[in-house]
Amino acid sequence: MGLALLVLIWLITFFSTYFFVAKTWWLPAGASTAAPWIDHQFTLTFIIMGIVFVAAQVSLGWFVWKYRDRGPASKVDYSHGNTKMEVLWTALTAVLFVGLNLMGSHVWASERFEPAKAGAVQVEATGLQFAWYFRYPGPDGKYGHTKPELIDASAGGDAAVGLDTSDGSAKDDIVSGTMYLPVNREVDLSLRAQDVIHSLFIPNMRFKQDAVPGLIIHMHFTPTQTGDYEIACAELCGLGHYKMHGMLKVLSQEDFDKWIASKEAEKQ
Amino acid sequence: MATPGVVHAHAAPQGFIRKYIFSLDHKVIGIQYYFLALAAVLVGMFLSLLMRIHLVWPTASIPLFGEIKPETYLTLLTMHGTIMVFFVLTTAPQSGFGNYFLPIQIGAPDMAFPTLNMLSFWTTFVAFVVMIAAFFVEGGAPLHGWTGYAPLSALPGAGPGEGLGADLWITSIAIFCAASLMGALNFITTVLDLRAKGMTMMRMPLTCWAWFITAILGLLAFGVLLAAGILLLMDRNLGTSFFVPGGLSVSGNLVKHSGGSPLLWQHLFWFFGHPEVYIAILPGMGVASQMLSTFSRKPIFGYKAMVYAMLSIGLLGFVVWGHHMFMSGMSPYSAFAFSIMTMAIGVPSAIKTFNWLGTIYKGRVRFDTPMLYAIGFVSLFVSGGLSGPFLAQPVLDIPLHDTYFVVGHFHLIMGVAAIFGMFAGTAYWFPKMFGRMMSESLGRIHFFITLAGTYAIFMPMHYLGLAGQTRRYSQFTEVHYMTQLIPVQRFMTYAAVITIGAQLIFVVNLFWSMFKGPKASDNPWEATTLEWTTATPPPHDNFGGHTPVVNHGPYEYSVPGAARDYTMQTDPATSTAH
Numbered sequence: 001m002g003l004a005l006l007v008l009i010w011l012i013t014f015f016s017t018y019f020f021v022a023k024t025w026w027l028p029a030g031a032s033t034a035a036p037w038i039d040h041q042f043t044l045t046f047i048i049m050g051i052v053f054v055a056a057q058v059s060l061g062w063f064v065w066k067y068r069d070r071g072p073a074s075k076v077d078y079s080h081g082n083t084k085m086e087v088l089w090t091a092l093t094a095v096l097f098v099g100l101n102l103m104g105s106h107v108w109a110s111e112r113f114e115p116a117k118a119g120a121v122q123v124e125a126t127g128l129q130f131a132w133y134f135r136y137p138g139p140d141g142k143y144g145h146t147k148p149e150l151i152d153a154s155a156g157g158d159a160a161v162g163l164d165t166s167d168g169s170a171k172d173d174i175v176s177g178t179m180y181l182p183v184n185r186e187v188d189l190s191l192r193a194q195d196v197i198h199s200l201f202i203p204n205m206r207f208k209q210d211a212v213p214g215l216i217i218h219m220h221f222t223p224t225q226t227g228d229y230e231i232a233c234a235e236l237c238g239l240g241h242y243k244m245h246g247m248l249k250v251l252s253q254e255d256f257d258k259w260i261a262s263k264e265a266e267k268q
Numbered sequence: 269m270a271t272p273g274v275v276h277a278h279a280a281p282q283g284f285i286r287k288y289i290f291s292l293d294h295k296v297i298g299i300q301y302y303f304l305a306l307a308a309v310l311v312g313m314f315l316s317l318l319m320r321i322h323l324v325w326p327t328a329s330i331p332l333f334g335e336i337k338p339e340t341y342l343t344l345l346t347m348h349g350t351i352m353v354f355f356v357l358t359t360a361p362q363s364g365f366g367n368y369f370l371p372i373q374i375g376a377p378d379m380a381f382p383t384l385n386m387l388s389f390w391t392t393f394v395a396f397v398v399m400i401a402a403f404f405v406e407g408g409a410p411l412h413g414w415t416g417y418a419p420l421s422a423l424p425g426a427g428p429g430e431g432l433g434a435d436l437w438i439t440s441i442a443i444f445c446a447a448s449l450m451g452a453l454n455f456i457t458t459v460l461d462l463r464a465k466g467m468t469m470m471r472m473p474l475t476c477w478a479w480f481i482t483a484i485l486g487l488l489a490f491g492v493l494l495a496a497g498i499l500l501l502m503d504r505n506l507g508t509s510f511f512v513p514g515g516l517s518v519s520g521n522l523v524k525h526s527g528g529s530p531l532l533w534q535h536l537f538w539f540f541g542h543p544e545v546y547i548a549i550l551p552g553m554g555v556a557s558q559m560l561s562t563f564s565r566k567p568i569f570g571y572k573a574m575v576y577a578m579l580s581i582g583l584l585g586f587v588v589w590g591h592h593m594f595m596s597g598m599s600p601y602s603a604f605a606f607s608i609m610t611m612a613i614g615v616p617s618a619i620k621t622f623n624w625l626g627t628i629y630k631g632r633v634r635f636d637t638p639m640l641y642a643i644g645f646v647s648l649f650v651s652g653g654l655s656g657p658f659l660a661q662p663v664l665d666i667p668l669h670d671t672y673f674v675v676g677h678f679h680l681i682m683g684v685a686a687i688f689g690m691f692a693g694t695a696y697w698f699p700k701m702f703g704r705m706m707s708e709s710l711g712r713i714h715f716f717i718t719l720a721g722t723y724a725i726f727m728p729m730h731y732l733g734l735a736g737q738t739r740r741y742s743q744f745t746e747v748h749y750m751t752q753l754i755p756v757q758r759f760m761t762y763a764a765v766i767t768i769g770a771q772l773i774f775v776v777n778l779f780w781s782m783f784k785g786p787k788a789s790d791n792p793w794e795a796t797t798l799e800w801t802t803a804t805p806p807p808h809d810n811f812g813g814h815t816p817v818v819n820h821g822p823y824e825y826s827v828p829g830a831a832r833d834y835t836m837q838t839d840p841a842t843s844t845a846h
Binding site: 001002004005008009012015016019020024025026027028034037038041042045046049052053056057059060063064067068069070074075076077078079080081082083085086089090093094097098100101104105107108109111112113128129148149151152153154162191194195196197199201203206207208209210212213214215217230232233234235236237238239240241242243245 | 337338339342411412413417419420423426427428512513514515516517518519520522523528529530531564565566567568569570571572573595596597600601603604607608611612614615618619621622623625626628629630631632633634635640643646647650651654655657658660661662663664666667669670671712716719720723727728730731732734735736738740741742743744746747748749750753756825826827828833846
């Protein structure tokens with residue numbers, strides 16, 4: 001029985017660890033300035049936790065086999081513990097866990113404590129059951145007013161976010177079902193939700209943030225590679241949660257300007 | 269030394285109804301809770317089977333059920349989570365085993381308030397009936413997940429099941445909270461007032477410490493959820509706006525609320541929700557400690573450290589709720605504080621693991637089934653625990669929050685580890701409760717399939733989460749990168765079908781042994797705590813007219829010079845044993 005346990009626990013440990021180490025499934029390719037930092041912190045945590053995982057499971061399997069009942073021959077060490085060891089591993093774990101946490105904190109700080117830099121691309125993302133809409137303020141740099149009573153999700157476009165077209169600064173606003181961004185430029189994102197909570201999740205950008213009704217949440221990130229990236233909703237928002245899918249297209253600055261210009265031309 | 273308080277001595281009842289239905293006897297009530305949890309876990313498990321099948325074959329037609337629609341999938345996951353967390357993980361380990369064995373283990377004739385105890389069970393029963401009723405009303409059960417985030421849970425128009433089904437769901441939880449508050453008061457009072465002579469706090473078995481601390485957590489946490497639930501019911505039915513802000517439009521209809529905050533619900537919910545995780549797992553920790561010491565024939569390693577670790581887990585458990593909300597729009601500065609606290613709670617958890625290993629180390633391990641489950645518990649606790657420090661870091665929560673990584677994490681640690689605690693408890697105490705032994709061979713088969721199967725289901729969830737697989741998706745056909753992960757989902761479904769099938773072995777073993785198992789002796793495991801000093805099953809007043817006097821600590825195994833390798837807590841005081 002002890003041997004069967006040892007084999008099972010060790011096999012579980014081996015297979016669990018193997019797929020992590022082989023990176024059979026791993027974080028999707030990063031394409032933002034934050035990605036290398038987050039991935040680095042992830043790898044560091046992974047190595048430390050991986051070592052503890054293997055050590056604990058291997059000793060568990062080993063101990064139950066090694067100290068199995070072998071009749072009167074097996075001697076028991078009558079002991080109530082060891083304070084020195086207790087203090088030692090408490091201190092070690094505390095230093096390890098808290099230290100690990102502190103090492104990752106500067107990444108969090110740079111992501112979330114500072115607002116976007118001046119000159120960042122302004123984009124507003126709105127979540128509704130069950131689609132994402134992205135709004136660009138146009139040449140005036142100002143978002144026009146929106147009104148809840150004007151919202152008509154089925155109409156899409158301007159009406160989907162309830163844009164008040166009588167407002168002067170709304171005239172040049174662009175509303176798109178796909179998110180377009182220029183590469184290597186920071187985006188100043190304003191997140192909104194119209195009905196329930198949604199969460200804008202762009203795995204390749206290492207970006208995730210809930211969009212909460214009643215709040216406008218400012219976030220920022222910088223894409224570093226052109227390409228098409230999938231957007232998913234990460235907060236349960238109702239029956240169509242699984243199909244609340246969007247796309248992010250990261251373009252060169254030139255192509256991005258062209259796209260903006262063509263959309264402005266459509267509005268005229 | 270506690271003064272033994274006065275219990276409302278009640279004579280052994282005669283009629284069937286007073287004896288088995290509306291019983292005041294903590295042992296009967298404990299068994300009632302246990303069977304309620306058993307019924308709940310079978311329902312919850314069946315729901316998860318439907319979910320696993322739907323995820324892999326979304327258009328499959330299931331006998332008697334038909335095709336599962338996306339919204340039906342969400343009601344399945346909502347009810348699965350709710351039933352498992354409240355009516356299984358909170359009910360069996362604490363109210364079931366705790367009710368039966370806490371009074372006996374501290375040498376008391378009953379709980380402090382027997383009538384309150386009965387009331388608490390029947391209130392829980394009503395809560396369960398109301399919860400199940402949600403399936404059968406118009407629109408069906410709610411789809412807002414077990415966390416019930418507002419405004420989704422607050423607006424009847426936000427989806428199917430958000431009408432009467434959601435009202436019943438909240439009502440059931442509110443009733444459950446009231447029942448748990450009664451139970452918590454009873455447990456705390458019993459521990460403080462009814463310990464036998466010589467049963468100092470530091471001589472209590474670790475199971476009693478776990479039930480005691482869990483009761484304190486319950487007392488502080490369930491009141492908050494009760495309040496939150498009532499506010500949510502008011503938002504839904506009386507036009508208040510605690511959780512719903514103004515200016516919303518749900519499928520083209522303006523919402524007539526203003527001024528509420530969706531984040532307020534999350535703060536209240538998780539102020540309960542995080543301690544709830546420990547309410548589910550602490551009794552399992554107690555049970556595992558008890559088994560590891562008993563079956564290693566060795567005193568528990570670091571008894572005091574174990575007690576302090578549980579106390580600090582209980583304390584820290586109340587200041588970490590914000591780690592569920594790193595992506596919620598909460599202040600990023602407070603995320604920083606919650607994160608440090610969460611990492612800190614890993615320390616006492618690590619101490620417990622070290623001490624469990626230290627207990628086995630240089631012991632003489634017997635492999636009776638309770639021990640197998642306890643070893644499984646330690647393995648699962650380690651695996652589920654070590655994904656915690658990933659999720660505790662806000663910066664790593666960016667890719668991992670609301671993905672399958674989280675689902676894998678909490679299923680291993682608060683789900684299956686806690687359930688292994690229950691398996692261990694069942695196998696260990698079954699002889700005392702029913703006077704017969706369970707089948708060892710069925711127990712072993714069940715253990716090996718379940719441990720391997722559990723890892724096969726939940727370990728791959730971590731890989732999926734890394735790859736960005738979001739949770740609560742009814743199918744993976746709409747997002748391209750997720751369609752590539754379907755083969756892993758299929759593997760998990762196969763593993764789930766086998767593992768769920770293997771649970772029949774446990775159920776068969778349970779009922780077969782109840783009637784056909786070999787007769788149990790009073791102390792089949794040669795254990796030391798008070799429940800093994802009394803008859804099997806124990807008499808109505810637990811100790812047959814006398815009160816035990818305690819002379820030793822709870823885990824005096826293999827004392828040098830002693831005649832046998834276990835010194836019972838009631839054995840005469842000696843110079844060698846503690």
